[in-house]
Each structure stands twice: as structure tokens, then as C-alpha cells.
Amino acid sequence: MKKRVKIIERDDVVVKFAGDSGDGIQLTGAQFSDTSAFVGNDLATFPDYPAEIRAPQGTVAGVSGFQVHIGHKEVQTPGDLADVLVAMNPAALKANMRWLRPGATIIIDIDNFDSRHYKKADYIEDPLKDGSLEGYNVVEAPITEMTRDVVKQFGLDARVADKTKNQFVAGILFWLFNRDVKIGEAFLKDRFKKKPDLVKANLAVLHAGYNYAETVEAIEATYKVKPAEKGAGLYRNMTGNVAIAWGLVAAAERAKRTLFLGSYPITPASEILQELTKMKSLGVVAFQAEDEIAGICSAIGAAFAGCLAVSSTSGPGLSLKSEGLGLAVITELPLVVVDVQRGGPSTGLPTKTEQSDLMQALYGRHGECQVVVLASSTPANCFEYAFEAARIAIEHMTPVILLSDGYLANGSELWKIPAVKDLPEIKARLVKDDDPDYKPYARDIETLARSWALPGQPGLRHRVGGLEKSDITGVISYDPYNHEKMTILRNDKVAKVANFIPRQEVIGNESGDLLVVGWGGTYGALYTGVQEMIEEGKSISLAQFNYINPLPNNVSEIFRNFKKIIVCELNLGQFASYLRSKLPEFNYLQFNKVQGLPFMISELKEKFNDVLMTPENHGK
Amino acid sequence: MENNCITTVQDFKMEQPAKWCPGCGGHAVLAAIQRALPETGIEKEKVVFVSGIGCSSRFPYYINTYGFHGLHGRGAAIATGIKLANPELSVWLVTGDGDSMAIGGNHFIHLLRRNLDIKILLFNNKIYGLTKGQYSPTTPKGSVTKSSPDGTIEDPFLPGELAMGAQGNFFARVVDTDLEMMKEVFIQAARHKGTALVEVLQNCVIFNDDIHAEITSKELRAENQLYLKHGEPMLFGKNKELGLIQEGTRFKVVKVGENGVKKEDILIHNALDHDDTRDYMLVRLSRPEFPIAMGVIRSCEASVYDDMMYKQMAEVRSKSSIKTVDDLLCSGNTFSME
Numbered sequence: 001m002k003k004r005v006k007i008i009e010r011d012d013v014v015v016k017f018a019g020d021s022g023d024g025i026q027l028t029g030a031q032f033s034d035t036s037a038f039v040g041n042d043l044a045t046f047p048d049y050p051a052e053i054r055a056p057q058g059t060v061a062g063v064s065g066f067q068v069h070i071g072h073k074e075v076q077t078p079g080d081l082a083d084v085l086v087a088m089n090p091a092a093l094k095a096n097m098r099w100l101r102p103g104a105t106i107i108i109d110i111d112n113f114d115s116r117h118y119k120k121a122d123y124i125e126d127p128l129k130d131g132s133l134e135g136y137n138v139v140e141a142p143i144t145e146m147t148r149d150v151v152k153q154f155g156l157d158a159r160v161a162d163k164t165k166n167q168f169v170a171g172i173l174f175w176l177f178n179r180d181v182k183i184g185e186a187f188l189k190d191r192f193k194k195k196p197d198l199v200k201a202n203l204a205v206l207h208a209g210y211n212y213a214e215t216v217e218a219i220e221a222t223y224k225v226k227p228a229e230k231g232a233g234l235y236r237n238m239t240g241n242v243a244i245a246w247g248l249v250a251a252a253e254r255a256k257r258t259l260f261l262g263s264y265p266i267t268p269a270s271e272i273l274q275e276l277t278k279m280k281s282l283g284v285v286a287f288q289a290e291d292e293i294a295g296i297c298s299a300i301g302a303a304f305a306g307c308l309a310v311s312s313t314s315g316p317g318l319s320l321k322s323e324g325l326g327l328a329v330i331t332e333l334p335l336v337v338v339d340v341q342r343g344g345p346s347t348g349l350p351t352k353t354e355q356s357d358l359m360q361a362l363y364g365r366h367g368e369c370q371v372v373v374l375a376s377s378t379p380a381n382c383f384e385y386a387f388e389a390a391r392i393a394i395e396h397m398t399p400v401i402l403l404s405d406g407y408l409a410n411g412s413e414l415w416k417i418p419a420v421k422d423l424p425e426i427k428a429r430l431v432k433d434d435d436p437d438y439k440p441y442a443r444d445i446e447t448l449a450r451s452w453a454l455p456g457q458p459g460l461r462h463r464v465g466g467l468e469k470s471d472i473t474g475v476i477s478y479d480p481y482n483h484e485k486m487t488i489l490r491n492d493k494v495a496k497v498a499n500f501i502p503r504q505e506v507i508g509n510e511s512g513d514l515l516v517v518g519w520g521g522t523y524g525a526l527y528t529g530v531q532e533m534i535e536e537g538k539s540i541s542l543a544q545f546n547y548i549n550p551l552p553n554n555v556s557e558i559f560r561n562f563k564k565i566i567v568c569e570l571n572l573g574q575f576a577s578y579l580r581s582k583l584p585e586f587n588y589l590q591f592n593k594v595q596g597l598p599f600m601i602s603e604l605k606e607k608f609n610d611v612l613m614t615p616e617n618h619g620k
Numbered sequence: 621m622e623n624n625c626i627t628t629v630q631d632f633k634m635e636q637p638a639k640w641c642p643g644c645g646g647h648a649v650l651a652a653i654q655r656a657l658p659e660t661g662i663e664k665e666k667v668v669f670v671s672g673i674g675c676s677s678r679f680p681y682y683i684n685t686y687g688f689h690g691l692h693g694r695g696a697a698i699a700t701g702i703k704l705a706n707p708e709l710s711v712w713l714v715t716g717d718g719d720s721m722a723i724g725g726n727h728f729i730h731l732l733r734r735n736l737d738i739k740i741l742l743f744n745n746k747i748y749g750l751t752k753g754q755y756s757p758t759t760p761k762g763s764v765t766k767s768s769p770d771g772t773i774e775d776p777f778l779p780g781e782l783a784m785g786a787q788g789n790f791f792a793r794v795v796d797t798d799l800e801m802m803k804e805v806f807i808q809a810a811r812h813k814g815t816a817l818v819e820v821l822q823n824c825v826i827f828n829d830d831i832h833a834e835i836t837s838k839e840l841r842a843e844n845q846l847y848l849k850h851g852e853p854m855l856f857g858k859n860k861e862l863g864l865i866q867e868g869t870r871f872k873v874v875k876v877g878e879n880g881v882k883k884e885d886i887l888i889h890n891a892l893d894h895d896d897t898r899d900y901m902l903v904r905l906s907r908p909e910f911p912i913a914m915g916v917i918r919s920c921e922a923s924v925y926d927d928m929m930y931k932q933m934a935e936v937r938s939k940s941s942i943k944t945v946d947d948l949l950c951s952g953n954t955f956s957m958e
Binding site: 034037038040190227228230231232233234235236237246249250253258260262279280281282283285287289290291293294297298299300301302303304305306307309323324327331414417418419420454455456457458459460461462463464465466467476 | 664665666668670673680681684685686687688689690691694696697698699700701702703704705706708709726727730929932933936937939940942943944945946948949950952953954955956957958
């Protein structure tokens with residue numbers, strides 16, 4: 001019998017999946033995201049998982065989460081608060097209660113809510129009975145029990161059977177969002193194409209979940225989110241790490257260079273290495289080195305031999321690569337180092353996000369040792385900035401550090417697929433064989449970049465290395481004036497990159513009461529917060545930086561048109577300090593957060609409103 | 621490697637003389653390499669010398685090839701990148717006992733384990749020269765040096781042992797006083813497909829003079845050096861009257877003609893054997909009971925990393941539907957929007 005429930009049409013909805021780290025939460029989240037993209041919703045995702053592979057079951061510390069924000073309207077963040085929470089156990093409920101919107105729908109696996117389980121999650125009383133869920137639409141679904149019943153016929157062992165319960169959840173969600181369950185079927189057939197017996201079991205469970213939702217009385221309303229208006233084209237759901245890998249492959253093709261990656265596995269950057277090891281058909285040489293140092297040093301060797309050379313890592317690895325970066329600076333070879341930042345110092349919070357490697361990227365080397373520093377700001381534009389990092393490295397013969405972070409790395413959004421021919425050509429500064437005028441350290445006037453002569457080329461034999469070298473000839477020199485000259489040349493070369501990058505943009509009016517300044521991965525939250533306040537009639541704008549060193553040429557022009565400037569970052573104020581040193585004529589307010597979590601839009605707006613209401617003029 | 625380009629010793633000489641101390645073993649090694657390279661038939665443009673930091677690591681500046689003077693201990697990693705980027709290059713790593721046994725120990729063992737087609741010249745003078753006389757990982761136990769005024773309390777590494785432990789397939793040992801031996805062995809190293817490690821027992825005239833004198837001096841070298849050649853008996857001594865036989869699991873020195881020992885009883889050196897048990901015993905031979913094993917001790921064929929990597933790439937390319945980056949970007953789950 002078909003029941004009648006109201007359908008709520010929404011511009012956007014936030015769904016959070018949470019459970020033990022072995023519950024298939026990430027898979028269910030990915031499936032829900034793909035389905036959303038398939039029906040044309042805009043989306044942003046945020047996986048949030050513990051550092052342990054299988055953290056203690058049923059504990060709050062072991063909860064793995066995956067948040068998806070889907071929209072008819074433009075979606076820039078995974079959302080502050082969830083409209084729907086799927087909690088596979090009491091710990092998942094406990095960990096997520098404070099991130100729920102009032103009146104949210106909570107789907108729980110009732111089979112895991114006995115006293116043993118809720119005590120494990122440090123509940124003293126049964127959370128279903130203690131009144132804490134009042135005002136929410138709680139759906140107590142016997143997910144484990146019903147899944148086991150359904151898969152019995154397939155003769156799977158209990159362990160494998162329990163792994164299919166995420167499809168029961170998926171089935172409920174298909175019904176809850178008024179979606180065609182056939183999309184879910186296609187996902188499973190593709191996902192398990194090498195294991196046909198698992199397809200059957202998962203399909204049966206998916207349908208069971210859908211049918212359960214259709215018949216159960218507990219669900220008060222379902223959601224409908226219309227397709228987004230993103231513009232025609234081919235899209236895909238893209239995570240930051242994959243986008244970086246692909247951006248580098250695209251850059252190698254546009255530079256007509258072999259892509260070489262020398263890397264050592266490290267959370268949360270490992271996917272870049274893994275992704276590039278799959279690119280052999282495109283001629284990518286991905287080398288898993290014995291340590292971080294060998295990662296960068298092999299890349300430097302490959303750069304000397306003519307590759308687009310890359311080393312990917314996270315904070316602790318960047319520390320180990322410092323000496324290598326210095327070598328790349330003095331040998332003036334193109335090199336891209338990708339740092340996917342995580343909570344630090346030391347091992348810190350390996351699976352959580354932070355922006356605290358900025359100072360290390362800018363200054364973490366001995367000697368006068370400038371490198372170009374870029375930061376990507378959305379999962380999808382990791383492609384663009386990986387490409388840009390490669391372009392600058394090759395055209396300016398300099399190491400470039402690209403800063404990403406854990407939030408961008410694992411988070412995803414819809415990305416409009418470009419045609420490679422539309423990407424700019426990257427012009428390597430190669431030398432012709434037997435060029436009689438070749439001098440290893442002669443420079444281009446505009447960029448100060450030297451030329452790139454490759455071992456194997458006739459007539460160009462030369463040596464590079466870590467010792468100071470003479471201007472133009474490149475032979476070793478201990479001459480004091482030469483050293484000063486070379487130091488200045490190397491610094492100027494990096495500074496001159498500012499002439500070859502886009503001007504800094506402002507979102508909102510070009511002048512006003514408050515300029516919000518951010519950099520890198522905080523873009524989504526800052527953009528959404530500022531945009532909402534503009535709609536509320538506030539005099540507020542946003543400048544989100546992707547080019548950190550050098551800064552774009554027009555920053556001062558922008559800053560001087562605002563009464564107040566507030567720099568928001570997920571650290572204790574590193575970009576603010578940097579701006580103070582570069583543009584000391586302005587006063588910078590700060591908003592900082594170091595919890596291993598991204599900004600919430602609500603906390604940003606609260607701060608901005610406070611600043612706008614404070615009478616003193618903090619501006620110039 | 622094509623053999624259409626004849627090179628001469630002169631092709632590899634630099635205008636400026638090498639800046640090692642007068643009498644340093646480095647000069648002889650450089651001369652031997654400059655003589656060996658023309659005999660390998662490798663084009664001069666394809667040779668790359670890579671190094672770390674230390675006296676030995678100045679080598680790339682003194683030879684006319686492509687060169688990369690790297691970071692302390694990291695030459696092996698830089699060389700790896702160069703070789704993987706362009707496997708057609710003939711890549712030579714020059715390193716010292718401090719550079720590769722201490723700070724670069726990790727890269728050193730992994731290079732041997734992976735078996736990239738890279739040649740390593742390990743200058744072993746058993747001392748830190750460029751930092752002026754501290755003990756190194758190969759300094760004999762008890763040695764008084766700048767950093768061990770009361771004698772070292774560390775057991776030294778034997779590079780050959782380390783090479784075997786890291787599954788090295790080519791190991792040779794030469795002395796810096798024997799130009800002909802160095803040249804012969806360097807040529808064999810160049811021709812070996814895979815990582816070839818040549819330990820050069822090198823003298824440091826300033827900080828560790830005569831450290832190898834027991835092996836290299838005119839009076840003692842015939843009796844204290846066992847110059848091994850594949851397929852030849854393990855004979856040594858002024859008149860090749862001494863030889864090695866095996867008793868149980870140990871070697872024994874015997875004199876041909878004494879106690880009924882015939883020349884046929886002497887062990888024949890087999891450098892090609894995959895089983896490295898005897899190679900391991902040979903690299904460990906030590907004074908005063910035994911002579912020191914010299915020459916190519918081990919040279920066996922094994923799969924080479926760079927070959928395998930490029931073979932794998934070709935195989936994947938032939939099977940994959942992703943031929944261009946556009947193919948990649950449009951692969952898997954995509955969503956068309958209107």
C-alpha cells in the first residue's frame with residue numbers, strides 16, 4: 001500500500017553519513033554524490049575519517065563520516081549543518097548531534113542501539129529515550145537485521161553480508177530524495193563488475209532499503225532538489241587529489257615533457273602518487289621512492305634530464321624536502337612540490353585539514369631561498385593550479401610549491417571537463433643541439449629564467465650542483481660579489497613571476513567597509529558567508545588568494561579601498577603575518593581556527609558582523 | 621647504446637686540473653675513468669656523472685660530461701631520477717664512504733635492491749676528508765680521529781657486505797694505485813646491465829695516509845691482494861704460488877706444490893653465480909689470515925628496474941583505451957548537463 005508523505009522542495013540539502021570506519025560510509029557517500037551529479041545537482045563533499053584504519057568499533061573516536069551538500073543553487077561547501085543524518089551506531093549519533101539542523105531527519109540502525117552499544121559511545125542513558133532527540137524526525141530502521149535476512153539466500157558469510165548494509169541505507173536515501181533506484185543499480189553493477197555475486201546481493205539489499213522506506217510510517221517528508229543550472233557541458237565529480245594528478249598530466253602534455261613523479265606515501269597526499277601510477281599509458285613515470293628525500297631528489301634528477309618533475313607530500317614530508325628545494329633553487333631547475341597540508345606540527349592530525357604549512361613553504365629553507373608558492377582553493381581548481389604550478393616551474397625555471405590541504409584533497413565537487421587543446425601551451429626553454437652560444441646560466445631578460453639543456457644533447461655538456469656558480473657560465477665561484485649578484489638574480493626571478501600571473505580578483509564591490517581575505521582551501525566557506533552577507537545588504541567583499549609568492553601586482557590597490565581587512569585562515573595567522581611584512585601600510589584583523597576542521601559559514605558570518613559593528617576604524 | 625661515436629681520453633678531460641690534494645687517490649681514479657670510457661663505446665654526450673657531497677663528490681666538475689653535484693648522501697636518488705627520465709643515458713654515481721654509508725645509506729641500499737642500470741664508484745678512504753678528519757662508517761674500530769680522540773667504539777661497515785645484503789648483483793673492488801686494474805674493472809662495470817658497485821680503496825694523504833698500505837704497498841701487494849677474474853683460479857702471491865681452497869664452510873690459503881696441493885685443487889672464480897654465498901665469503905676475506913679480494917667479485921644478471929618500468933609502460937599503453945589526456949578526463953563516470 002502506498003503511503004502519502006509530503007514532498008519538500010529545497011534549493012539545497014546536506015546529508016551526513018556516519019558509522020564505524022568499516023561500515024562502508026565512504027562508499028555510500030560516494031554513491032550518493034554520484035547519483036546527485038547524475039540527476040544534475042551541484043554538489044560538494046567532505047569525507048571525515050579517523051587516522052586509524054579500523055579504529056575501535058562503536059567508539060566516538062572511531063566514527064567515519066561523509067558529508068554531501070547537494071543543490072539546485074550553486075554549492076560551494078559541504079554545508080555547516082546536516083538536514084539528514086544516517087547514524088549506523090550510537091557513536092555516530094553522538095559525534096554528529098551538534099552538526100544537525102533543528103528538525104533534521106535522523107536515520108539510525110536500531111539493531112546497534114542496545115545498551116552495550118550506547119555505553120560504548122559514552123551515553124549514560126539510551127539516547128532514543130532520554131529526550132535528546134526531541135524535535136527531530138527519527139527513523140529507527142532495523143538495517144542490520146533486514147540486510148541479513150535479504151542476503152541469506154546468497155550464502156554470503158556474515159562479515160560480507162554486513163558489508164552490504166550500506167546499500168540498505170542507499171535504498172532509503174533513493175526513496176527519501178525521490179530518485180530513480182535504477183541509477184543505484186547501475187552504480188553497483190559498475191562498482192562490482194569483477195564480483196558478480198556481490199552485485200546480486202547488493203542489488204537485493206538496495207531494493208529492500210527502498211521498499212522499507214516506502215512502507216515505513218516514520219518518514220514524515222521526502223526531499224526534492226531540482227537540477228542545478230551550471231551551464232551545458234560534460235561534468236565529473238572531482239576530488240582535489242585526483243585533480244592535482246590530472247592537472248599535472250595535462251601540463252606535461254601541453255609542455256611536451258614526460259611527467260615524472262618521485263614520491264613517498266603520506267596521508268593525505270598518497271592518492272596523487274596512486275593516481276599517477278595508473279597513468280603509464282600516458283607515459284607518466286611515477287616512482288615510489290624509499291623516503292621523502294629520495295622523492296624530491298629523484299624529481300630533481302628527472303628535471304635535470306628534461307622531465308616535468310614533481311614530488312607530492314604533506315607537512316612532515318615537506319620538512320624533509322627542504323634541503324632538496326634549496327638544491328632545486330640553486331640549480332634553477334623546474335620542479336613542482338605539492339604539499340597537501342594536514343594538522344601539525346609533527347604527526348599532528350594526519351587525516352584532518354589545516355593551513356599551517358604556509359610559513360614552511362615560504363621560508364622553510366636555509367640561505368636566501370625563494371620559491372614560487374601557489375594555493376588551490378577548491379577540489380576542482382586543484383587541476384587548474386597544478387597546471388599553473390607546472391607552467392610557472394617550466395617557463396620560469398624555478399621550483400614551485402603548490403599548497404593544497406586535506407579538505408580539498410578528499411573533498412569533491414562537480415567539475416566541467418575542459419578540452420586539453422584549450423589549455424595554454426607551456427613553452428619549455430629548451431636549447432638546440434650544438435648551440436655554440438649556450439651558456440648554462442645566461443638568462444631571459446623578461447623572466448630571468450635560464451635555459452634548459454638536457455643530458456644526451458650534443459654540444460651542450462655542462463655541470464650543475466649545489467655550489468654557488470658564476471653568473472652566465474655556471475662554473476663554481478666563491479667570489480663574494482658574484483654570490484650577492486646570483487642571490488639577487490634568483491630572488492628577482494621569483495619576484496618577476498608577478499608579471500606573468502593574473503591580477504587578484506575581488507568578489508563583491510571593489511570598495512567597502514570590510515574586505516575578507518583568505519587563501520587556499522577556505523574559499524568555499526568564505527565565499528558562501530560573504531555572498532550571504534552581500535545579499536543581506538552588508539558592505540563586504542572577498543579576496544581569496546591563489547598566488548601567494550609572489551603576490552599579484554594589484555593587491556595594494558585592492559586593500560586601500562576598504563575600511564577594514566580581516567584575514568581568515570586555518571592557522572594562527574601565517575598569511576596575516578606575511579601580508580604585514582609585504583604590505584605593512586595596512587592593518588589586518590584576524591580570524592583563525594586550528595581544530596583540524598574547515599570554517600563554518602555561521603561562525604564566519606558572526607565574526608564579520610561583529611567586525612562591521614565595531615566602531616573603530618581599523619583600516620588605513 | 622650506439623657505438624657509432626669514437627671517443628678518446630681527451631674528450632673527457634677538462635681544461636682546469638682537478639682540485640684534489642696532490643697525491644690524492646682521486647686523480648688516479650679520474651685518469652682510469654677517462655681511459656676506460658672510450659673503450660666502452662658510449663657516446664660522450666650520453667654520459668652523466670652524479671655525486672653527493674665530499675671530496676670524491678667533486679668528481680663531476682673534473683670530467684667533461686654532463687654532471688650533477690648533488691646533496692650529501694642523495695646522489696643515488698638524483699641518479700635514479702636521471703636514469704628513469706632517460707634510460708638511454710649512461711649514469712655514473714661517484715660517492716664516498718661517508719656520503720653513501722652514513723647519510724646516504726638508505727638511498728644506497730635501495731639503489732642496489734632496485735637494480736637500476738647505474739654505475740657506482742665508491743671512494744673508500746675510511747675517513748671524512750672534506751670536513752677534515754672525523755671517523756666514517758668504514759673507519760677501523762679503535763681508530764683515533766678528530767671525532768674519536770680515544771678511539772672509535774663502532775664496528776665498521778664493509779661495503780661489499782652491505783651490497784650483498786641489499787641484493788646487489790655487481791660488486792668489484794679495486795685499489796687507487798693500480799690504474800690498469802681500475803680501467804679493466806670500470807669497463808666491466810660499464811658493460812654490466814644493472815647497478816654496478818665498484819669500491820675503490822683510496823688513500824687520503826692528509827687525514828688517513830697509508831690506510832690501505834698493507835694492501836697497496838709494492839712489497840706486500842702481491843701477497844695481500846687476490847685479483848679475482850671470472851673463470852680463473854683464485855691464485856695470488858709474487859709467483860701466483862698461493863691459492864684458495866674451500867674446507868667445509870671456510871676458505872683456506874694453500875701453497876701450490878706443498879702438501880700435495882695441485883693447481884687444479886684451487887677454487888675457480890665464478891662471478892656469474894646467482895647464489896651469492898661464496899661472493900659474500902670473498903668480500904669478507906681479511907688480513908692477516910687471508911688476502912683481500914680484488915677485481916669483479918660478483919657480476920650476475922638480474923632484471924633491471926628501468927627496463928622493467930619502461931616495459932610495463934609499453935604493455936599498459938598497448939592495452940589501455942586511454943591514449944591522450946582528453947581520454948583520461950572523459951573516462952569513468954561523467955555527467956552531461958544541458
